[in-house]
Amino acid sequence: MDQDSLPVVSVITPSFNRVDLLPTTLNSVLAQSYGLFEYLIVDDGSTDGTWEWLNSVDDPRVKIFSHPGRENRGQAASINLGLRYASGRYVVILDSDDLLAEGALAAHVELLEKTPSVGMVYGQGYAIDESEVRLYQLFPSSHQESSDPDRLLLDCYIASPGLCMFRKSVVSKVGQLEETFRAAQDHDFVLRVAEVSQIAYSGVVCFYYRKHGGSISANGKLARWQNGFKILEKAAARYPYQRSTLRRRRAVLHFRLGQVYFEQRMYGKATTSFLTCFLLDPRRAIAVGLKGAKRA
Numbered sequence: 269m270d271q272d273s274l275p276v277v278s279v280i281t282p283s284f285n286r287v288d289l290l291p292t293t294l295n296s297v298l299a300q301s302y303g304l305f306e307y308l309i310v311d312d313g314s315t316d317g318t319w320e321w322l323n324s325v326d327d328p329r330v331k332i333f334s335h336p337g338r339e340n341r342g343q344a345a346s347i348n349l350g351l352r353y354a355s356g357r358y359v360v361i362l363d364s365d366d367l368l369a370e371g372a373l374a375a376h377v378e379l380l381e382k383t384p385s386v387g388m389v390y391g392q393g394y395a396i397d398e399s400e401v402r403l404y405q406l407f408p409s410s411h412q413e414s415s416d417p418d419r420l421l422l423d424c425y426i427a428s429p430g431l432c433m434f435r436k437s438v439v440s441k442v443g444q445l446e447e448t449f450r451a452a453q454d455h456d457f458v459l460r461v462a463e464v465s466q467i468a469y470s471g472v473v474c475f476y477y478r479k480h481g482g483s484i485s486a487n488g489k490l491a492r493w494q495n496g497f498k499i500l501e502k503a504a505a506r507y508p509y510q511r512s513t514l515r516r517r518r519a520v521l522h523f524r525l526g527q528v529y530f531e532q533r534m535y536g537k538a539t540t541s542f543l544t545c546f547l548l549d550p551r552r553a554i555a556v557g558l559k560g561a562k563r564a
Contacts, residue, residue: 275381277305277373277433278356282346283364284312287321289478290364292400296476297362298327302373306331308350309364313340344445344453351444359436361429361454365478367396368430372474376433379470387438387465388458390431391474398480406431406477413469417462418513421503422520429454431475438465449499451492456499463507490532493524519548 279297283290290309297307307327311319311334322332333349335341347361358380362368369391376389390413393406406427419425426432442460445453461467500521504514526541 274304275357275377276355277302277358277360277377278350278354278436279305279307279360279362279368279373280347280350280354281307281309281362281364282312282343282350283309283314283318283322284340284343284346285314285316285318286364287314287316287318289480290318290321293362293364293367294325294330296367296369298329299370300368300373301371302377305329305373306354306356308333308353310334310346310350311338312342312346313338342447342450344447344449348444348447351439354436357436359434359439360432361434363428363430365480366428366430367400367476367478369393369473369475372472373433375470375472376474379468380433380435383466383468385466386468387435388461388467389433389470390426390467391470391472393427393431393475393477394473395479396476398478400476400478402476403479406475407469411469411471413467415462415466415468417459417507418510420462420467421459421500421509422513422517424455426455426458428475428477429458430477432458434461435465441465449495451488452495452499455496456502459499459503460506489528490525493521493528496521496524516549516552519545519550519552522548523554 281293307330309322309330309332311322311332313335319334319338331353333353335345335349351359358377360373372391376391379389380386395403395406397403438461441464445457449456500514500517503509522541522545526538526545529538529541
């Protein structure tokens with residue numbers, strides 16, 4: 269690429285009470301070999317010293333923001349605030365407890381610059397533990413991207429937007445993240461991107477997803493799968509998904525809800541959800557549930 273025409277990348281991190289993990293996340297961004305980036309960190313009303321720590325960071329590439337009155341408005345609202353101030357041609361959304369892999373920005377900028385029809389590129393990632401030891405890779409070595417919204421809706425295989433780099437013009441086209449969702453808003457967002465542009469898989473290791481004690485609680489899981497039905501309803505109204513895709517996705521959501529209800533000892537609701545899933549698509553729902561259980 270011509271060094272004089274390199275684009276700026278806006279990396280956005282929403283953060284709430286992550287003063288213990290955020291410094292490592294920040295370092296993974298500042299260490300990128302691709303130097304033309306701005307790092308926008310939005311504090312979502314933290315009470316653990318995150319805001320004070322952010323104000324001590326001395327790097328011109330780092331820009332910090334908060335909501336009026338430093339109120340807590342949720343992850344989606346924090347990302348949207350970052351998007352409003354983002355000046356880059358490309359955007360990366362990185363959670364405050366995850367890490368960018370070395371060379372991630374450079375690899376994905378190069379791909380997007382060469383393929384203007386692609387609105388989003390994502391790469392390989394690894395789940396890591398609290399000591400940053402790799403646990404497993406997020407995609408099999410055989411993984412390929414077909415740029416098919418039906419497949420993305422059905423399989424929900426992009427586990428985090430941190431895997432992705434988005435073209436800012438496409439983000440402007442699909443609009444901001446849904447702020448009424450306090451869970452699963454990332455899945456809704458990448459779906460909307462896939463509906464209006466091509467998406468591509470680079471295969472480049474670009475992201476580390478950190479599994480730790482502060483991961484999603486049972487209530488968080490419940491909200492995620494309940495929101496899944498809302499996302500499905502909006503998707504069906506917005507895009508011509510196949511009827512079989514909608515039915516099979518609904519089956520998976522009922523299975524996931526059943527798992528959460530069972531964990532919470534709400535056995536009546538669990539039974540209803542499992543029975544509904546069996547009526548819709550039992551084989552697929554169980555297969556997806558068992559796959560998720562192995563990685564829980």
